[in-house]
Amino acid sequence: MSAVVAAGLLLALGTYATRRLGVELGGRVLGRAAQVEQLLEQGVVALLIAVTASAAVYDGAAPDGWARPVGVGLALGAAAVRAPLVVSVLLGAGATALLRLLGL
Incomplete structure (x- = not known):
C-alpha cells in the first residue's frame, strides 16, 4: 500500500470518527459549547x-x-450607525488625509 493510499484511508477514518462522535454526543455538549462560543466571540x-x-494611536x-x-474614530462612528463598509473606510x-494635509 502506498503512502498516499494510507494517508487517504487515515483521513477517511478520522473524518468518520469525528462525525460519529458528534452524533453520539448529540445535545450533551451543546449548552457548554454555546457558552464557550459566546466567550470566544x-x-x-x-x-x-x-x-x-493601538494601530490608531501608534506608528511603530x-x-x-x-x-x-x-x-x-470617524470610521468607527460611521460603522456604529451601520454605514456601508465602503463609506466607513x-x-x-x-x-x-485631510488632517495630514493640514499638518496634524
Whole structure:
C-alpha cells in the first residue's frame, strides 16, 4: 500500500470518527459549547478593539499624531450607525488625509 493510499484511508477514518462522535454526543455538549462560543466571540471583539486602538494611536513605537485617531474614530462612528463598509473606510481615509494635509 502506498503512502498516499494510507494517508487517504487515515483521513477517511478520522473524518468518520469525528462525525460519529458528534452524533453520539448529540445535545450533551451543546449548552457548554454555546457558552464557550459566546466567550470566544467576546474575546475576538476585545482583541479587535485592542489592535484597532493601538494601530490608531501608534506608528511603530511612537505616537502618530491626531490625524489617524480622528480618522479611525470617524470610521468607527460611521460603522456604529451601520454605514456601508465602503463609506466607513472612505470617510476615515479621507478625514485622515485631510488632517495630514493640514499638518496634524
